[in-house]
Amino acid sequence: MTALEYLTESPAGNFFLLAGPCVIENEDMALDLAHELLEITSRLNIPFAFKGSYRKANRSRLDSFTGIGDEKALKILGKVRDTFHIPVVTDIHEASEASVAAEYVDVLQIPAFLCRQTDLLVAAAETGKTVNVKKGQFLSPGSMKHAVDKIRQSGNLSVCVTDRGTMFGYQDLIVDFRGVPEMQCQCACPVIMDITHSLQQPNQAAGVTGGRPAMIATIAKAAIAVGADGIFMETHRDPSQAKSDGANMLPLDEVKRLLSNLVVLREAVNSLN
Numbered sequence: 001m002t003a004l005e006y007l008t009e010s011p012a013g014n015f016f017l018l019a020g021p022c023v024i025e026n027e028d029m030a031l032d033l034a035h036e037l038l039e040i041t042s043r044l045n046i047p048f049a050f051k052g053s054y055r056k057a058n059r060s061r062l063d064s065f066t067g068i069g070d071e072k073a074l075k076i077l078g079k080v081r082d083t084f085h086i087p088v089v090t091d092i093h094e095a096s097e098a099s100v101a102a103e104y105v106d107v108l109q110i111p112a113f114l115c116r117q118t119d120l121l122v123a124a125a126e127t128g129k130t131v132n133v134k135k136g137q138f139l140s141p142g143s144m145k146h147a148v149d150k151i152r153q154s155g156n157l158s159v160c161v162t163d164r165g166t167m168f169g170y171q172d173l174i175v176d177f178r179g180v181p182e183m184q185c186q187c188a189c190p191v192i193m194d195i196t197h198s199l200q201q202p203n204q205a206a207g208v209t210g211g212r213p214a215m216i217a218t219i220a221k222a223a224i225a226v227g228a229d230g231i232f233m234e235t236h237r238d239p240s241q242a243k244s245d246g247a248n249m250l251p252l253d254e255v256k257r258l259l260s261n262l263v264v265l266r267e268a269v270n271s272l273n
Contacts, residue, residue, distance in 0.1 A: 034086070
């Protein structure tokens, strides 16, 4: 069974969740977050995969935190998978990383800025792992079918796409929720809404990305209302101390309430279909 099959085969008809920190900071933090998130999602019958970047390649400043070391972080992700028996997700940035990361994780994620990189998509597809492609901030929803086609034509049918907003101007992103059903139709695969990165305020003058975390619940509820198959979010016990992207994270102590509300909303949406 692929990770995507595991996530989408919910007997309760629920959405699935990809969640965790922006970047792996240390083993204790990763295991703590995974344990807490698994407890919450298990109670709510939400299929769950733990997300954590082993390295952050797309940083505004040279002095930004990029990771604790590739091998060390990948081994931590592997330990999360083996300890809790859940899929794990990480992003890759170059074709050469695909086979290395695939030894430790179940889902290879393609960052939005790289969603048109053919060599990267093909390398990810050839691992046989589930591939999650984030929609470029510069692309229309319908254009994502070409990224999906590259993966399928490389022999991998386990693919999904994630919307993380579109940039129409400087330092802000807009989510067009028409994109969810459009990508479901055009790409014929599960569509995920990234409810934290879609609220980023990138390219700030100081070189540190801002965010609007107070709007996370709004984006999440709208995504479920229009039929998103999954939710992606980054969380941390104390976002103010996160080493990357803390400005748009959801505090861990707010996750249970949000997910509980989304489950109720999903049940209501399902009852209308």
